[in-house]
Amino acid sequence: MKPLSKTVEQFTESIFSTMTKMAIDNKAINLSQGFPDFDGPSWVIDLATKALRENKNQYAPSMGILPLREAISHNYKRFYGMTVNPLSEVVVTNGATEAIFCTCLGLLNPGDEVVVLEPFYDSYLASIQLAGAKVVPVTLKAPDFHFDLNELKAAINSKTKLLIINNPHNPTGKVFSAEEIETLGNLARENDFYILSDEVYEFLTFGVAHKPTATYADLKERTITISSTGKTFGLTGWKIGWAIGPAQLIKAIHNVHQFSTFCVAQPFQWAMAEALIKMDEYLVEFKAEYARKKDILINGLTERGFKVLNPAGTYFVMAQLPEGRTDVEFCKDLILSKKVATIPTSAFYLKSDEGTRMIRFCFAKKDETLLSALENLK
Numbered sequence: 001m002k003p004l005s006k007t008v009e010q011f012t013e014s015i016f017s018t019m020t021k022m023a024i025d026n027k028a029i030n031l032s033q034g035f036p037d038f039d040g041p042s043w044v045i046d047l048a049t050k051a052l053r054e055n056k057n058q059y060a061p062s063m064g065i066l067p068l069r070e071a072i073s074h075n076y077k078r079f080y081g082m083t084v085n086p087l088s089e090v091v092v093t094n095g096a097t098e099a100i101f102c103t104c105l106g107l108l109n110p111g112d113e114v115v116v117l118e119p120f121y122d123s124y125l126a127s128i129q130l131a132g133a134k135v136v137p138v139t140l141k142a143p144d145f146h147f148d149l150n151e152l153k154a155a156i157n158s159k160t161k162l163l164i165i166n167n168p169h170n171p172t173g174k175v176f177s178a179e180e181i182e183t184l185g186n187l188a189r190e191n192d193f194y195i196l197s198d199e200v201y202e203f204l205t206f207g208v209a210h211k212p213t214a215t216y217a218d219l220k221e222r223t224i225t226i227s228s229t230g231k232t233f234g235l236t237g238w239k240i241g242w243a244i245g246p247a248q249l250i251k252a253i254h255n256v257h258q259f260s261t262f263c264v265a266q267p268f269q270w271a272m273a274e275a276l277i278k279m280d281e282y283l284v285e286f287k288a289e290y291a292r293k294k295d296i297l298i299n300g301l302t303e304r305g306f307k308v309l310n311p312a313g314t315y316f317v318m319a320q321l322p323e324g325r326t327d328v329e330f331c332k333d334l335i336l337s338k339k340v341a342t343i344p345t346s347a348f349y350l351k352s353d354e355g356t357r358m359i360r361f362c363f364a365k366k367d368e369t370l371l372s373a374l375e376n377l378k
């Protein structure tokens with residue numbers, strides 16, 4: 001038989017699936033994969049049920065139903081003062097993951113280079129490789145996860161087509177400062193590359209405001225902003241995501257979406273179209289709940305001797321390991337001896353070995369789950 005795709009052949013099972021499987025096999029409490037172990041708000045689920053019963057069950061328009069694109073546009077204006085044309089500057093995708101994939105396939109040619117700040121979400125690498133482009137990692141340095149400007153400048157050349165930023169940042173919990181985004185923006189302008197800004201944790205910040213990359217001076221014309229409702233509504237299985245950006249970029253991204261999935265499940269789009277414009281009250285409660293859960297986990301881990309890095313955003317907490325321990329063996333040991341599953345962070349790095357000295361906990365869990373995990377970690 002003839003060999004299969006050389007690019008795909010390199011892909012292995014993601015660390016998230018591996019750790020979740022190991023957690024299940026060992027009956028461990030799963031603080032590894034980034035999704036809640038509780039359901040999303042019942043009022044949003046009711047909206048989907050209503051849509052399912054109201055004949056919204058056929059293919060949706062490929063760009064996404066207009067009321068959802070209008071709601072997305074409405075929120076960018078309301079929360080960030082950004083003007084987004086719902087007719088030409090928004091495409092609804094199967095989660096942020098598909099938006100990332102379509103952006104890479106829509107913008108990149110073989111031989112192009114993409115600068116990615118590591119540690120990074122694993123789908124970036126696969127999407128870039130499937131587009132035939134080259135990943136150029138630049139390391140965010142612990143404990144504050146800053147980038148070194150010289151390292152960054154050295155990573156950029158005439159082939160650089162795209163920079164991927166994730167803000168708020170998984171797995172570190174970092175929220176980039178205005179100065180950092182401005183530095184990245186200046187480099188994008190000077191070297192004429194695009195920015196993919198993955199902002200799926202936009203509403204999960206603690207004491208700092210989220211500011212989309214596209215709202216910085218002159219960056220809108222070269223920025224594709226990607227987000228989704230998975231994290232914000234605790235409904236990761238619905239996979240309602242989007243890319244917004246200049247019309248000609250969205251057209252290219254949509255061209256890939258059209259031939260990969262064509263459209264997104266229609267009933268969930270109707271539910272989200274309504275939920276997004278009614279989220280004010282919900283957001284207050286949502287942020288308070290997650291801030292509380294973060295404190296439960298951080299205080300508990302600190303009491304148990306973990307050296308935790310307090311996140312400014314996301315629902316993840318990184319902990320630095322004691323001297324002499326490495327992440328994969330530490331995580332396996334935690335599952336076997338303490339029945340708690342976490343994520344070894346080396347999986348988020350390509351270049352640096354910094355990840356081997358940290359692990360990631362997820363606090364998007366019921367209080368009882370967090371407390372049981374902390375009890376096990378005593």
Ligand SMILES: Cc1ncc(COP(=O)(O)O)c(C=O)c1O
Binds near residue numbers: 121239241
């Ligand atoms: C940084 C980042 N981007 C994108 C995603 C994927 O989002 P979605 O579930 O909407 O595809 C995740 C999910 O964990 C993430 O952490």
